[in-house]
Structures are given as C-alpha cells and as structure tokens.
Amino acid sequence: MRKDQLVDLIESKTKRKFERKVKIPTVKEFRKMAKELGLVGISRLSKDKMMSRIEEKLERVRRDKENYFEVKCPKKALRGTMTTWNFNPLVQTDVQTFLERTIPRRKDIFEEVRKKGIKVEVVLKILFVKMNPTDTREDDEKVVYFNSGYKVMNQGTDIVEELKAIDEKIGEKIAQETSEKSGWTLKRLICLYFNTDKYSPLKGSQYIALPKWIKDKKAVVNVGNNDAECFKWAVLSAEYYGEVDPKHVDRVKQYQRWGDELDFEGLEFPMEVDKIRKFERMNPQFAINVFA
Template sequence: MKEDLVKTTQSLFKISKSQQEIDTFLKLNKRNEVIILQKLHSTDLSVGEKSKLENILALLKSLSKQIKRKQTSGQGIGPSTSASNSTNTTSNSPSVVWKMISSAFRSRIQTGAIINLNCIELDQFLEESRPLLKTKIIQNLKTLGPIKLNVKLCATYELPSTGEEDYKYFVSCNKEILKVDSIDEIIKQLFETILSKSEEFQHRGSGWKYVGTSFLLVCINKFSPLNGVTYIALPSWLESKGLINIKNNDKRCFVWSILAHLYHVDVDKENVLSYPQSVHDILNLRDIEMPVKISDISKFENQNPNISINVFGIDSSSKSIIGPLYHTKQVKPHHINLLYFKIR
C-alpha cells in the first residue's frame, strides 16, 4: 500500500500543470500525510517500518513544497533537468528550506527535512544545505547539550533502459556532536559519506542514473554519554595524563572513581581493594542506579553535599580531552573531575 501511495503521488506530481491540477494534488497530498501520520504513531511498528513511514512523510512534504515553488516561480510543474531551467527562479529566493517531520522514535529529539527547491546537482544541494544544517545543530546543542545526528538523502534515479524512475536513499552513520567548534568537520564527514554512497551506487553497474535530489532527512537524537560500567584500558596517549583508572569488574565504575579521590593511596591505586568496601556507609546512593547515568549526577551531588563533579570526554581523532560533558553548578570541598571513555 505504501509503495502504491508513493508511485501514485509521484505520477500526479509530474502531470500537474494547471492551477486546478495543482490544487487537486495539494489536497490529495495533505490527505496522504494524515494517513501516514496515523500509521506512524501505531504502537506495533518495527524499526524498519517506522523508518519507511518517516521517509514517505518527508517525501510528501517535499513534493508539496516543490510544487508550490514551481507554481510561484512560473516554471510549470516537474523536475528541473538543466541549469537553464533553474535561472527562471527568483534570485533572492532560497534554494533549500527546512520542514519539521513527525517521528515515532522515542530517542529522537528532532526530525527535519532540508527540501531541495531548485538545486540540480547533488553537491550543489549539499553545499546549499550546509549553513541551514549547521544552524539547526547549534540550536539543539545550546538547548540540549551533546547530541547524536545522522542524515539520509532521498534522490530520484532513472533506469534509462526502461524510463522507470524511483527514489533511492543513502544514510550516514551516527555522529556524536559535543561542542560547537566540531560541527563543520562533522558536517563535512556526513556529506562525504552521502556523496560516496551515491557515486558507488551509480558505478557498481546498477544502471540507474541520477536525476535530482528531493530532500535530506536530518535525525537528531538524545546523547547520554555517561554510562560508566567497568574497567576499560585507556589508549596510550592518555597514560601520561596522571589518570587513575580503577580496575573494577562490576557496574560501579563511577563509585570507585569517587572513592579514589576521597581516599588517596600511594600504591596499587587502580585496585578496588585499595579503597573502603563499605560504599553505602560513605556515599548516599539512594535511588541512583548502576551504572550511573549523566542525568543522575546532579541527584548524586544533592545527596552528597560535600562533593561536586565535572565529567569530561575524549576526542579520539584529535587525541584530546573535551567537555565538560557535565558541569557542576557549585564547586564543593571535594571537587572531582571524571573522564568518560568507551570503546567505539
């Protein structure tokens, strides 16, 4: 059913020329959006089904935006296929536009589509999308702190032997974004991945030829970096930083690190047996689950009024310590800096 809806909508988009046809298309597309939204919020969907419905919803919204743009610019309806067609658009009108997309994923903070209005080549579309994507990332970083982000490109391809057209999707991996000054490099990596996958698709003998880009789906997810579980050997470049890395085999990495600060020892610093074992007599851990999450650190500080905590992370690519990922509101007599590290 979903595939039929997409094909029918795509066909109507191509043939809609007159004002009456455009109005009919927009009404039908709006009704289809409602149908997809209802399905999207069903409770029995698999991850794959949710993802497909998100794709369709973004596609429907992009077609509505594109048909309105072509109507306004006087180009007529249908994809531009040459540079000369794009010159008819108003010079000060945007080439891309942001549209919010509803999502059924609980960990999702925000889903949006950067919709292509008049870019012909893929690299041109990505370049035009860059400042808009950066703005959205900065807004979420300032409001929510560290995030995870991935993008998905939807582009139209044609099979010259049959004339068949279809939408193909190219997805990047998730990227953790912890600070504003890393955004440009991360966007560059995301776009390089998309371009590489698109080129690989065309060059591996598929027969499909690139026609144009519909949208870039932007998925911004929650990122809770602190979930310290057990001992992990640190990379060699951290060995000279004077860190104490407790060799525990339980889920109390956070607790042992706190005790290592409170009870200084001169030898065997990484051995859990070097520190008091009566943890609950020393620390108030009421209602704090192990392993400790970053969202529980403020609760820990409230329950242990002489202790304040900052948590830092690492950037493996630049071999540097970054953060803080968590910053205390008030420095107390026992102020502790922790380092969060996980195996990628």
C-alpha cells in the first residue's frame, strides 16, 4: 500500500487528519500543461505568470462549457499568420443562440491576438436536411459552410458590435438557404470556425517589383515611383509608354511631361478603389480594371 493510500485509509477510519503537502508543478510541467491547453508565447514567462495564464485558460474553458460549447486548440496556417479556432457545440441550439453565446469568447481571442490590425472571419458549418415526403428513399442531407468574409479590425474597433454585424450577415445567408421554397431545414450545428489573420496594408508609396518571370517577358510596365501616386503613374504609362525611351519605360521621369494631360483634379493619393469611377467620369477615354 502506498503512503498516500495509507493516509487516506487512516483518515477515513479515524478522526485524525494529516497535514498534506501540495506539490507545485515544475516549469517543465507548466510548459507541458500550457501546450496541451493551446497557450502560446508563454515559455519565457516566470513560473508565477505562467501559472496565472494557465489558471485564466482553465477558467475560460469552464465558462465555455457553461455556455454549452468547447474551443479546440488553434491551428495555424500561411506561415503562422492565420489562426483558426474551432467552436464545437456541446448541445444543439438555434443558430442565433449559439452565435450569441460564443461572442464573449471570440472577443477574448481578438484581445489576445490583435496588434496594430488583424482580419477576422467567421465560418459556420451546418448540416441541413430535406424531408422526403414518401418512404421510398431516405431524407436528403448536405453540409453547408456559411462564410462572413474577412473584416479588418484595429485598436479602435468595437469588437462586440462588429461580431454582431458579422453574425447578422451569416444569419441572412442561412435564412436564404432555409427559405420555404428550398425545402431545406437545419438539422445540426457542426462547428464555428473563427479565423484571425495578420493585416498588413500596403503603403500608398510602396513600389512592388515584378517577379522575374513576368519582368523577363517585357509585357508589363511597372513604374518605379517612390511617392504615393502609384495610380497616376500607372495610368500615364498605359497611355504614353509608346512615346518614351523603350529602355526606360519603368522610370517616372519618362512620364512627367504628361502629368497635366489627364484630369486628376480633386483626387487624393494614394488612390482608393472606390474613387476610380470618379477618375473615369473625369477622363471618359479610360475604363480601369483592377486585379488583386
């Protein structure tokens, strides 16, 4: 019989109580626990801070279960810039209730990962069924993914309001799927995927060199500007590249002489995509296509 078993036996049979020593896990054991809980970035913390983070995580897990869902350890992709958290329902509820219950947890995740800015996406995986009016065959079933699309959020974002707006968009898509004419009804919520991705907007004055295999074809003019007027130089090069030195079609100074030939009045640089239509109205000879 082990010592701890003997102590338990004596305490159960008598009124005597023994003082027990509480074993504090080692740093190595804390790191192992953190890994199992999906905690990242805490390996260099002190023992006390590490223990505090683990306790916070365990408390979140407890709250999640009270709200009838569990969150799986995050999965990373795209060289670690994109992270996915799986929210699995422990009991079946309607979509709105499930989404509302997960908002506080999604807010916590956002607070943990946000820096200068991130993109957030919600994908809801649902099993639908279409009842067969006869008994000749089984009911039809299908799995559908409802995607909110990415929403950029930063330090000033009201995360709760944005998450509610995202959920409302998904709710509208589900309503279309389950319209009376479709015959499909929701059978089971399978999972909610909460994706966060690093947001790194390009600066308006940032020049991006072409890949070598495109540059070697000499089929694309890519003006190497160092100001915020990328759009202006792209348009001028499209209009006048046949009139410049063919050896230097990518130089700004080759197009400066035509800077006043087109109407850029009232346009601000860097150019926003939704302002391109204004440029087209001012310069009707142009029809701009944007590929990204």
